[in-house]
């Protein structure tokens with residue numbers, strides 16, 4: 001269900017000893033696939049293939065099953081992402097107050113589509129269904145910082161404020 | 164002893180409008196005047212009125228300050244806290260009050276509300292269990308511990324409480340089925356997935372009063388004979404998850420959770436599971452699959468979770484707001500109070516999230532049976548910018564829109580369903596004349612289409628075909644028989660889809676066709692979108708009667724489509740214009756209008 005960008009980005013090497021340490025608290029319990037994936041993504045920002053392979057072996061489930069779970073949920077990403085994750089809200093309140101126009105303007109400025117990352121790994125553009133700040137629609141988050149009451153002409157200035 | 168209590172809203176809405184900076188300014192200012200010992204500063208849950216955030220309520224004076232900025236704080240501290248004088252400038256003002264309003268009871272937004280579920284939100288410190296207990300918390304649990312399971316279930320049944328998560332199934336009955344089901348282990352699950360985009364009631368309850376949900380779940384556990392529970396919360400709500408964890412730890416410390424609770428030989432343990440971003444996981448069987456660590460795919464029912472739920476064990480699954488109602492019903496004398504509110508078929512209150520083109524956005528709790536008109540116009544203050552009300556979408560992607568002529572409908576499960584919408588979880592998104600109903604239907608379908616898990620064909624393929632037709636219509640390629648085909652597909656999907664997602668996803672399409680057929684026909688036959696949303700179906704033009712040549716529009720236009728001298732009428736070149744609408748927002752004269760696209764045929768005339 002999650003859409004991935006077309007640009008292929010080089011995946012960095014990862015240290016499996018570290019993955020091993022991350023997995024420890026989850027082994028031997030029921031229903032741990034999702035928490036493990038969340039932990040890995042929290043550490044790497046996406047799910048590196050070697051880490052998935054290692055985790056599948058440790059959890060004693062087939063890699064295909066773990067991959068199936070990972071690709072089912074929008075939260076999990078299979079490609080490295082930018083330093084700044086822009087999440088434009090596509091919830092109902094934001095939609096009718098113009099979030100498509102906001103997303104379009106970001107696409108124009110950054111030259112990427114929703115789901116993609118700029119080649120310099122600075123920005124990733126994503127969509128999210130409602131962050132619960134509907135009162136300030138349209139809303140986007142850049143990492144953990146919400147920006148509300150957006151209009152297309154404010155976008156450039158906001159993006160420029162990120163180093 | 165504290166002399167003043169400053170309750171500052173620390174919920175997501177106010178945080179987005181800057182309450183963290185206001186809080187920081189207050190901390191510094193209080194320190195500067197050495198007031199830390201006299202004034203207690205609390206980050207509370209949501210008091211509801213997100214539109215005017217950040218909000219501070221000062222007790223015991225009962226003064227409501229809003230739209231605060233960090234630079235307002237020195238004056239607030241100086242005048243109010245030191246001088247004992249109310250800062251008029253920072254009180255609530257609006258077209259609906261004659262004079263600045265001081266407290267809840269004088270602000271129209273609050274006047275028709277009835278606080279049951281939100282009784283503590285914005286009033287207590289959600290990270291302090293003592294405050295919950297002081298307001299009567301955990302008394303219902305200690306009463307329930309003295310009762311027989313069937314006595315508890317009987318009270319819940321008599322309360323008439325129906326599930327607040329969507330379908331409105333009677334809660335007591337669900338508990339009874341689970342109680343009677345045979346199993347060596349039983350689970351209590353709380354659905355805090357809140358997937359409906361545009362709704363944030365459950366988040367506010369969890370952030371503002373987490374113990375109420377825990378207490379409700381504990382009572383459910385006692386009633387059905389369970390010793391373990393799961394709260395499945397969407398990962399987009401980090402603050403709610405944090406507050407839940409704090410609440411569970413404190414409840415454990417006080418002996419409300421854990422082994423041998425309050426000495427009654429009752430054990431209970433909580434687990435929190437974070438969702439991973441899939442709307443379908445709000446559906447109960449998909450949610451249980453997700454807790455088990457699988458792909459969140461629904462399965463056919465029966466068997467219902469009551470007999471075979473989590474890991475095949477009997478499971479009660481209820482919504483956040485449903486659980487938050489339980490302590491009110493089970494406390495001494497609570498049942499009698501509870502049944503006094505509401506209508507015959509729908510008892511109690513309901514929390515709604517007001518969003519969209521409404522003046523007072525935020526959260527409100529109202530008695531069942533109130534009319535939509537009262538919610539939207541009295542509480543919500545009507546439409547933003549004084550525009551015309553068009554419709555309200557109730558129940559999100561599974562719900563439907565309700566047009567102006569149905570505004571006097573009482574809000575309860577049955578009448579909303581009759582009108583083609585649903586109570587749903589409680590999201591109300593208000594739309595004005597600039598919302599295109601065809602685009603809205605397309606929007607919801609694209610949402611459900613993306614979220615369809617792909618397990619059953621009617622939903623996977625059917626939504627795709629419906630979406631294609633809607634996209635065609637909004638691009639100006641609609642055909643005369645499209646409406647019939649949409650309706651046929653819709654009824655087939657409704658009848659044959661596996662789970663609630665598929666069965667309800669045609670509702671937004673059906674209800675917009677039912678009430679706004681003329682808009683569809685205009686799109687299809689006349690290639691015109693009068694709301695100015697579907698880009699290939701309208702042009703912008705500047706009304707020369709209204710334009711005063713201020714040049715604001717020309718300066719904002721990103722593609723240079725607008726020309727004109729200062730103080731002279733401006734003109735938009737439709738060939739260059741991308742219909743981004745920036746100029747419309749900019750124009751103070753409302754001179755930029757939507758008009759039909761001039762086609763070759765018209766020009767040749």
Ligand SMILES: Cc1cc2nc3c(=O)[nH]c(=O)nc-3n(C[C@H](O)[C@H](O)[C@H](O)COP(=O)(O)O)c2cc1C
Nearest residue numbers: 326327328354357358445446447481482485663664
């Ligand atoms: C597609 C879909 C999404 C749902 N999303 C939610 C949700 O986000 N929150 C919720 O409480 N119930 C949701 N439900 C309803 C649940 O399946 C279930 O009916 C509810 O959790 C039962 O609790 P209640 O009886 O207290 O309402 C959803 C149902 C469907 C079909």
Ligand code: FES
Nearest residue numbers: 089091094133134
């Ligand atoms: S719809 Fe965008 S924050 Fe809720």
